[in-house]
Amino acid sequence: MRDEDRDRSAYEETTALVQELDELKQRGSNLLVVGSRMPAAHRAACQQFLGEASSEPRRRLFALADPSASIEDRIPRTNADSESLRVVRYAAESRSAAATQPSSQTDSIDETPIEHDDIGEFGRALSRAIAEFEAASGGLSPAELRLCFDSLTPLLSGYEPETVFRFLHLLTRRVRTVDGMGHYHLTTDRNTQTVALLEPLFDAVIELCLHDGTLHQRWYLRDRGLTTGWLQL
Structure with a gap:
């Protein structure tokens, strides 16, 4: 493929992706972000989806299932206030004691620990946090709520996939x-x-990779049946 054809293809894919993201923002969406052994890529993607530049x-609602997870590298300290940020931490008693210790950043915000090995209560706590946001704002605007589920891996390690x-x-x-x-x-x-x-639960799957020292993403958009090429993150 010639360079000009490659550039045109990348431009068209980026344009289609931007249009799809605009639609997803209006109707609500859920994105699955995958990629192994690339914590920096996951952090960069997280910051993008949290809408920091807007x-x-x-x-912003954080669901933390990893006992060692922190939000300090995901959101600036200036945004850590009780009105616009909630943290629900799956701090089951059988897990590491570190799970019940909030980070220095989260000392000033509302962090809810789930102290029993109950995935159902974890979900109910997240739903209650969303309801609190709804009540406080008088109704959420499209894309106003940004949920970050920091890692599904601990749940998949502790429960059957169907659960x-x-x-x-x-x-x-x-x-x-x-x-x-x-x-x-x-x-x-x-x-x-x-x-x-x-x-099938998600509107898109975003695959992350590191190529020549640069972070890239590739989108699989289910409704459109569209798969992009590798785009810089």
Whole structure:
């Protein structure tokens, strides 16, 4: 392929992706972000989906299932206030004691620990947090809610895949009821049975990679049947 043809193709793919994202913002969406052994790529994608560059109102909800997870590298300290940020941490008693210790950043915000090994209560706590945002704002605008599920891996390690599927089915539906945007990190390769099982729940799967020292993303958009090339993240 000639360079000019390659540039034209990349431009068309980027344009189609931007149009699709605009539609997803209006109707609510859930995105599955996959890629193994690339924490920097997941952090960069997270910051993008949280809408940090936007001046529009944002209500950010973090679901933390990894005991060592922190939001400090995902959102600036200046945005860590009780009105626009919530953290629900799956701090089951059987897990690491570190799970119950909030980071220095989250000392000033509302962090809800789930201290029993109950995935159902985890989901209910997230739903309550969304309802609190709704009440505080008098109704959420499209894309105002941004949910980051920092890692699905611990849940998939502790529960049967079908149980996690049901949990995510309810959560993704709840996000869509308020026209929110949720993204869910899964540190595995794109072509796995786990991704194939969960993919029907999501509007798109975003695959991450590191190429020549630069982070890239490739989108699989289910409704459009569109797969982009590798785009710089």
